[in-house]
Amino acid sequence: MKPHLETTDFDLSTFLPYLLNRAAEASSLEFQQYYRETYSMLRTEWRVLFHLWQYGNMTAKEICVRAGLHKTKVSRAIVALEQKRFIKRDKMAHDRRNELLSLTASGRKASIDLTQAAARFDASLVADFTPEEQVVLRSCLQKLSGI
Amino acid sequence: MKPHLETTDFDLSTFLPYLLNRAAEASSLEFQQYYRETYSMLRTEWRVLFHLWQYGNMTAKEICVRAGLHKTKVSRAIVALEQKRFIKRDKMAHDRRNELLSLTASGRKASIDLTQAAARFDASLVADFTPEEQVVLRSCLQKLSGI
């Protein structure tokens, strides 16, 4: 059986969700290896840590909204980060359902290290792209992400 | 604690692996819903089916290489697709370790339907982008994917 391009001019190698998935997986690999090996973190844990680092103390719920993550995923990441002593949580006085999350000293240290590693890694990913391409790429991705 | 942008000018909302992951998840959602509900397929199953449709009969190993998927994932997808009667497999005479995969009539039918749905969906994703942006986006993603 030969390829069936005659049905439509559709081509898998230009299908956006496919490309995005492959690019996401390929580009995550190296950095993921770093935070896994160095801090035994999962992807969601690093995202949660990073949100606290970059946007300041907040509740699990706020992280869900900002990061676009399901609350069970965030809940589990918080437990793991707390066990690693990277964050602590405090019930908020005026509404004891909310827990304010904040970084510990070692959480801040890890955040700094990971931020720097991420910045270097990001630069290496786009090293072959022109500045214009980089701008277009990031802005298209932001639109697609709904950020 | 306030944001700590002074440490570096790194910003999560421009970090490529993060953007790629969010864009990939967001853009997969709608199409995924279609093939899940209509054909009870998982993502890997649709990818395997589509590789056979677009590139012709091949072995599981070839699909692994072309699609960048692990052999266990492909193996499980093949079992599932076979149970749904979308593909069949035949041991190759000259080397009975290889199994040549091919589409059944209903596999072809599903492929056509999914291809058309994918094409429409892809068009809707990039509807807000200029033709130039679309070209840059896809070519950057292909490079990042190693395609």
Add this chain to the structure above:
DNA sequence: GATTGTTAGTTACATTAGAGACTAATATCA
């Protein structure tokens, strides 16, 4: 032609993710 190595594909086990039920705290409003 027995041993050793390699390759295609599967299986088994452990890890991670997802969906929905659940608990505790607060809010609403009759």
Add this chain to the structure above:
DNA sequence: TGATATTAGTCTCTAATGTAACTAACAATC
């Protein structure tokens, strides 16, 4: 005040994934 509804976060059960060990077929070398 008491009944009902919401909300933040956790727990439980199941589905999906990743890793590594495994089987079967073939290849190569002594």
